[in-house]
Amino acid sequence: MTTYIARRLVQTVFLLFLLSIILFGLVNLAPGGPLSAYGQGRRLRPEQAELLKRQFGLDKPLPLQYVYWLVGNDWTRVDTDGDSVADAPGSRLGILRGDFGFSYRTRQPVLDEIGQRFPNTIYLMSITMLLALLIAIPIGILSAVRQYSLFDFIATTFSFAGQAIPEFWLGLLLIIIFYVWLKNPFTGEPLLPPGQMSSLEGEFSLPDRISHLILPVLTGALGWVAWYSRFIRSSMLEILPLDYLRTARAKGASQNRVVYIHALRNALIPIVTLVALDLPYIFTGAVLVETIFSWPGMGRLYYQSAVERDYPLLMAVLIIGAAFIILSNLLADVLYAMLDPRVRYSE
Numbered sequence: 001m002t003t004y005i006a007r008r009l010v011q012t013v014f015l016l017f018l019l020s021i022i023l024f025g026l027v028n029l030a031p032g033g034p035l036s037a038y039g040q041g042r043r044l045r046p047e048q049a050e051l052l053k054r055q056f057g058l059d060k061p062l063p064l065q066y067v068y069w070l071v072g073n074d075w076t077r078v079d080t081d082g083d084s085v086a087d088a089p090g091s092r093l094g095i096l097r098g099d100f101g102f103s104y105r106t107r108q109p110v111l112d113e114i115g116q117r118f119p120n121t122i123y124l125m126s127i128t129m130l131l132a133l134l135i136a137i138p139i140g141i142l143s144a145v146r147q148y149s150l151f152d153f154i155a156t157t158f159s160f161a162g163q164a165i166p167e168f169w170l171g172l173l174l175i176i177i178f179y180v181w182l183k184n185p186f187t188g189e190p191l192l193p194p195g196q197m198s199s200l201e202g203e204f205s206l207p208d209r210i211s212h213l214i215l216p217v218l219t220g221a222l223g224w225v226a227w228y229s230r231f232i233r234s235s236m237l238e239i240l241p242l243d244y245l246r247t248a249r250a251k252g253a254s255q256n257r258v259v260y261i262h263a264l265r266n267a268l269i270p271i272v273t274l275v276a277l278d279l280p281y282i283f284t285g286a287v288l289v290e291t292i293f294s295w296p297g298m299g300r301l302y303y304q305s306a307v308e309r310d311y312p313l314l315m316a317v318l319i320i321g322a323a324f325i326i327l328s329n330l331l332a333d334v335l336y337a338m339l340d341p342r343v344r345y346s347e
Contacts, residue, residue, distance in 0.1 A: 001337065005330070012326050016319065023318050024066050027311055034058065034104055034311045056104070069101070069315070070094050095319070101312035105305070110316045113301065120197060121285040121297035128217045129282060132224035133275075139225070140232025144240065145259060155229060162226025171219040171292040178215060195294035216293040220286050224278065231274060235267040269336065276332030280324035284317070 035052055053059040057068050067073075072094030100110035143155040178192040193199070193212050239245070240263055248258050285299025294300070298317060305313040 001334070005334070008330050008333075012323075012330070015326060016323060019322050020070070020315075020319060021066065023322070024069065024315060025062070027314055027318070028062055028065070030309070032309045034309050068094070069312075071096055072099065095316075100316040103305075103310055103313045105308050105310045105313070110312050113313060114298070114316060114320070117285075117296055117298050117301045118283070120295065121290070121299065122282060124213070124216060124290070124295055124297060125220070125282040125285060127213065128220040128286075129224065129275075129278065131217060132221040132228060135221070136225045136228035137232060140229040141236060141259065141264065143229065143233040144236030147237065152233075155233070159226040159230040159233075162222050163230075165222065167219055167223065167286070167288040168292060170222060171215070171289060174215045174219060175292075195292070197296060216289050216295055219292070220289045228271065228274065231271055232267060235270050236263060239263045239267045272332050272335045276328045276335075277325075279328040279331070280321055283324045284321040 034056070035049055035058070050059075057065055057073055060068070098111075100114075102108065103110055103113055106113065139155050143152045146152055175194045179190040179194040182191040183189065184191055192214055194215070195212075197209070197212055198204070199208050199212075236259075240259075245258055245262055248262050249255075253262070283298070285295075285297040285302070287299040287303050289295065290297045290299035291303050301313070302317045302321075304310070305317060
């Protein structure tokens with residue numbers, strides 16, 4: 001297993017290199033151009049545009065721009081203390097040395113921008129995924145055990161509806177219901193806030209943080225609950241009639257032990273793939289949810305950087321997201337071997 005993981009990590013490096021070439025080309029070929037971030041509200045003069053192009057290396061051919069982005073374009077710049085530094089937006093060390101450049105929009109280092117949003121996304125998405133799993137697993141199990149019952153009918157209907165409802169529509173609907181229509185009977189204020197992480201005024205308050213979490217968590221968790229519960233039901237229905245479960249019952253194992261210990265362990269194997277594919281959302285955020293609720297996370301940062309053509313920030317978010325997706329698939333393969341003894345990877 002150790003050799004397999006090491007081999008996969010080496011493959012990850014080459015895969016990320018190829019992805020970086022493709023993503024860099026697609027981002028830079030998009031209409032608008034990076035200088036549109038500077039032209040908002042005013043028109044750049046030709047000499048200003050040329051100066052910015054030279055400063056950011058945009059006057060170079062696209063392959064050379066990629067080389068600058070990857071390995072840097074200034075290794076010898078010296079400050080007044082004699083130290084080699086990259087002290088201007090157009091001068092950088094490259095992502096291979098941990099320098100993702102400067103944001104065109106805020107003029108701040110890209111890693112600083114991401115560092116400010118990253119904890120907020122983990123805070124929101126980890127709660128959302130944990131809640132979704134805690135709800136979906138029991139629903140899927142009971143729906144399979146009580147197949148064709150009223151509960152199974154309601155759960156199946158809910159799963160189809162949950163997968164069909166768009167996140168942006170659900171989020172807006174929840175804002176209308178809980179912010180516009182429903183009011184606190186004691187204060188007359190909206191029942192729940194429409195967005196942000198906390199109230200703009202006042203210090204930290206746990207009830208305030210929870211109230212701001214409710215709507216985005218519900219919006220993000222609904223689709224996952226519908227998706228996971230449906231797959232758990234299908235997987236359990238395949239496992240429950242198998243002979244080894246009949247043998248366990250014949251040996252005196254209780255129904256709960258048969259269902260929740262013997263059957264559930266094997267039924268969770270295909271769910272690992274779904275969770276692994278969704279796991280990067282914990283780190284990269286959900287674009288629609290964070291944008292609708294003005295949540296200052298990675299998803300909203302990606303949306304802002306795409307709209308404003310902030311290419312260094314956009315490339316950083318895309319590369320980090322791709323890395324998490326690749327690593328989450330590796331984690332899924334490792335969990336397969338842990339859950340199913342039949343799964344073995346060649347050393």
